[in-house]
Amino acid sequence: xxxxxxxxxxxxxxxxxxxxxxGVSHAGAPGATGFAFPFTDQTCFAFAEAAAVVNNCSTQxxxxxxxxxxxxxxxxxxxxxxxxxxxxxxxSACAATKExxxxxxxxxxxxSTVDSHTQFSIGTVNVPAFGSLYVECxxxxxxxxxxxxx
Amino acid sequence: xxxKTFIVGGGVAIALVVLYLDQRGIRAExxxxxxxxxxxxSERAEHxxxxxxxxxxxxxxxxxxxxxxxxxxxxxxPSEPTPQPVAQPKPLETPIEQxxxxxxxxxxxxxxxxxDGGWAMDARRSVETKLADLPVASRLGxxxxxxxxxxxxxxxxxxxxxxxxxSRLASLDRRPxxxxxxxxxxxxxxxxxxxxFVTYLVREGMELPDIPDRGDDAPASR
Numbered sequence: 001x002x003x004x005x006x007x008x009x010x011x012x013x014x015x016x017x018x019x020x021x022x023g024v025s026h027a028g029a030p031g032a033t034g035f036a037f038p039f040t041d042q043t044c045f046a047f048a049e050a051a052a053v054v055n056n057c058s059t060q061x062x063x064x065x066x067x068x069x070x071x072x073x074x075x076x077x078x079x080x081x082x083x084x085x086x087x088x089x090x091x092s093a094c095a096a097t098k099e100x101x102x103x104x105x106x107x108x109x110x111x112s113t114v115d116s117h118t119q120f121s122i123g124t125v126n127v128p129a130f131g132s133l134y135v136e137c138x139x140x141x142x143x144x145x146x147x148x149x150x
Numbered sequence: 151x152x153x154k155t156f157i158v159g160g161g162v163a164i165a166l167v168v169l170y171l172d173q174r175g176i177r178a179e180x181x182x183x184x185x186x187x188x189x190x191x192s193e194r195a196e197h198x199x200x201x202x203x204x205x206x207x208x209x210x211x212x213x214x215x216x217x218x219x220x221x222x223x224x225x226x227x228p229s230e231p232t233p234q235p236v237a238q239p240k241p242l243e244t245p246i247e248q249x250x251x252x253x254x255x256x257x258x259x260x261x262x263x264x265x266d267g268g269w270a271m272d273a274r275r276s277v278e279t280k281l282a283d284l285p286v287a288s289r290l291g292x293x294x295x296x297x298x299x300x301x302x303x304x305x306x307x308x309x310x311x312x313x314x315x316x317s318r319l320a321s322l323d324r325r326p327x328x329x330x331x332x333x334x335x336x337x338x339x340x341x342x343x344x345x346x347f348v349t350y351l352v353r354e355g356m357e358l359p360d361i362p363d364r365g366d367d368a369p370a371s372r
Contacts, residue, residue, distance in 0.1 A: 098242070102317060107330045
């Protein structure tokens with residue numbers, strides 16, 4: 001039993017080291033770390049399974065999640081979300097300068113899949129030196145913002 | 151069981167070797183890049199463009215451990231009990247300097263595009279209409295569309311006015327354009343502080359053009 005555990009641990013370490021040496025890097029944020037825009041719409045959103053948010057209001061509302069550890073340069077953004085049949089989830093990523101001014105945004109992309117938690121690409125933004133990036137999504141009733149990968 | 155342990159152990163050993171070689175390669179690249187820095191700076195100055203100001207990261211007031219870079223430099227210098235020289239913060243880049251690379255890249259791309267008659271005319275009209283209600287402090291300069299890009303110049307009394315303009319461009323529900331865009335300042339009037347912004351609107355359905363990584367002073371926070 002002990003030997004099996006050691007083998008598993010050693011195997012996991014080997015995989016982890018291979019990943020590290022290949023330069024794989026990933027950062028993400030759960031939907032629940034964001035905020036409603038405008039702030040007054042905050043009451044429309046409820047936590048779903050602790051880390052995601054769902055719009056419970058009857059009209060489309062916007063939710064923003066920002067990346068807190070952004071490296072300058074190009075970032076391809078993936079959003080995972082859910083929309084009920086007939087609903088909408090549309091997202092765009094924007095990069096901002098260190099002064100907080102928007103520098104570039106991707107075209108808004110709508111999730112095509114319905115009734116299933118799906119990851120979709122919303123394009124690539126170019127973050128200026130010392131800048132930041134955020135993702136803004138419009139959610140119709142019942143749509144869910146699960147997470148974003150930067 | 152022994153064979154399995156042997157295989158896994160071998161895997162770990164291989165991973166360690168790969169990791170070691172990878173780090174060695176990165177160190178070599180870093181050394182080569184450091185050697186290139188002064189040369190690149192002088193070349194840049196020769197080409198007439200102001201050399202980019204460096205950002206100096208200050209360490210904590212009383213560092214417990216010197217940074218890896220610092221330790222190398224300090225190893226070469228004789229150790230002194232006197233207070234260590236504190237790196238002076240240099241001014242950060244202005245917004246215009248920050249935008250220079252994006253501006254250069256997109257100007258080149260825009261300049262190389264042919265005029266797509268129908269789309270260019272429709273796009274220009276659409277932008278004109280949608281930006282017709284700019285506030286008094288912001289004015290529309292020129293609009294020109296080619297095959298996948300429109301180039302829009304706007305003049306703003308202050309940066310704060312330009313901020314309102316860019317916020318509008320980014321807003322999901324108030325966007326004047328259903329496509330990606332880049333925007334930034336290209337000049338500032340020293341007399342009255344008015345700033346000229348150029349915005350590149352990307353044709354609907356097209357990806358944002360790639361901007362080459364600067365690969366210099368960007369903070370590597372992960």
